[in-house]
Amino acid sequence: MRITFDGATQTVTGSQHLLNINGYNLLLECGFYQGKRQDSYERNRNFPFDPGSIDAVILSHAHIDHSGNLPNLVKQGYHGPIYTTSATAHLANIMLMDSGHIQEADAEFVNKRRMNTGEAPVEPLYTQVQAALVAQYFTPVVYDQPFEPIPGVNGRILDAGHILGSGAVVLDIEEKGHKMRLWFSGDIGRRKLPLIRDPILPDWADILIMECTYGDKPHQDPELAYEELRQVVGRTLNRGGKVIIPAFAVGRTQEIVYALHQMFESHQLPSVPVYVDSPLAVNATDIFKLHPECFDDQTQAFIRADKYHTALGFDRLIYTRSVEESKALNGRKDPMIIISASGMAETGRILHHLRNNIENPKNTILIVSWQAPYTLGRRLADREKRVRIYGDEYEVKAEVATIGGLSAHAGQDFLLEYALRVKGRAKQVFLVHGEATPAAALSEKLVEAGMDKPAYPQWRESVEV
Numbered sequence: 001m002r003i004t005f006d007g008a009t010q011t012v013t014g015s016q017h018l019l020n021i022n023g024y025n026l027l028l029e030c031g032f033y034q035g036k037r038q039d040s041y042e043r044n045r046n047f048p049f050d051p052g053s054i055d056a057v058i059l060s061h062a063h064i065d066h067s068g069n070l071p072n073l074v075k076q077g078y079h080g081p082i083y084t085t086s087a088t089a090h091l092a093n094i095m096l097m098d099s100g101h102i103q104e105a106d107a108e109f110v111n112k113r114r115m116n117t118g119e120a121p122v123e124p125l126y127t128q129v130q131a132a133l134v135a136q137y138f139t140p141v142v143y144d145q146p147f148e149p150i151p152g153v154n155g156r157i158l159d160a161g162h163i164l165g166s167g168a169v170v171l172d173i174e175e176k177g178h179k180m181r182l183w184f185s186g187d188i189g190r191r192k193l194p195l196i197r198d199p200i201l202p203d204w205a206d207i208l209i210m211e212c213t214y215g216d217k218p219h220q221d222p223e224l225a226y227e228e229l230r231q232v233v234g235r236t237l238n239r240g241g242k243v244i245i246p247a248f249a250v251g252r253t254q255e256i257v258y259a260l261h262q263m264f265e266s267h268q269l270p271s272v273p274v275y276v277d278s279p280l281a282v283n284a285t286d287i288f289k290l291h292p293e294c295f296d297d298q299t300q301a302f303i304r305a306d307k308y309h310t311a312l313g314f315d316r317l318i319y320t321r322s323v324e325e326s327k328a329l330n331g332r333k334d335p336m337i338i339i340s341a342s343g344m345a346e347t348g349r350i351l352h353h354l355r356n357n358i359e360n361p362k363n364t365i366l367i368v369s370w371q372a373p374y375t376l377g378r379r380l381a382d383r384e385k386r387v388r389i390y391g392d393e394y395e396v397k398a399e400v401a402t403i404g405g406l407s408a409h410a411g412q413d414f415l416l417e418y419a420l421r422v423k424g425r426a427k428q429v430f431l432v433h434g435e436a437t438p439a440a441a442l443s444e445k446l447v448e449a450g451m452d453k454p455a456y457p458q459w460r461e462s463v464e465v
């Protein structure tokens, strides 16, 4: 078997690994590379292999850095199956459409500038229509049920506990009379995350390819993080303020809705209206509701006991789709919670909610995820006193609260536990999907624990195993 690491190498973006087994090409993931604009454009457009030569694709989960280049793969000649769970296929459909919309808007923005300088216009990386064409190739598989992506390979997808539908990919391979097991972690989630089941750890593997995003950091317990959420929301509502939460539309929004539902149900918070104001979040929530098979026992029990039999709906929860409904919230003075995208407050409806509420000290802006440098979300999290929104400057008078510990990624402790499961058995461990510092930290811990130093492949590095 030859493994070529074509993405998420020494970085966290663009996950893509090519396996050549028995003369067939099996692609693990087809992620979108996100870096500087020109770099991303070139890298996503030019595959290091011929898309038409791929025999099958397996997708671990719907996040764009794992699925986002599938429209290009199809556009450039791949017309085979994309094996993944049904929940991932459904989520990927809406996320790819959203990404297509972003690519179109991005090309439009670049082309306006190019027109002024007399340069030829660029094509979007892919359009919404091209994104929609991926759906026909999704071949849903059930968790833990075997499938044969290419001859000689028996595949299974097991719970990764990261986002709805996410999985690790286990491949039992027979090649030239040799048998081996390859375990690809996908993105490793955490125990005790809301809604979804906990990750399954490897029992054994000959080859382990694993992510190491937080290889250098432990995470706070999710239960403590939700207790912080309750306190921040409680004190804001008690002083008659609004809580504005920028949140990723898929995953974090649903987790927070479920947490609030539980808190209202047990009277830990005063009952106020909660608005989920993001069309993508509303569509994603519909998909969550379609896939109770992905929920953990606790969530299933909660749903059975709930008067509407749902974790993601309650009496004062309103999902808004139209712009009019969204804008109508601007005039409201009563205490409420607004969850809106984008998660780093760069675009989308969250901007007008921030603009309308940021100068009132009764309100709270609640940051619930990591914020990339230079985003509005990061400026707020860094407690900047004045910020620009839609070109105008605003004084930050609202309380700003940040909650760590809600990450959907495993921290260092759990990554260690995960890798140690193959100690004494794996011939080779490859660390992917992580920057150099976390990879080195995890690597050091593994060596201390008696494992061989894992490999940390470079972009397009190819190894025979």
Ligand SMILES: [Zn+2]
Residues within 6 Å of the ligand: 061, 063, 162, 187
């Ligand atoms: Zn992910």
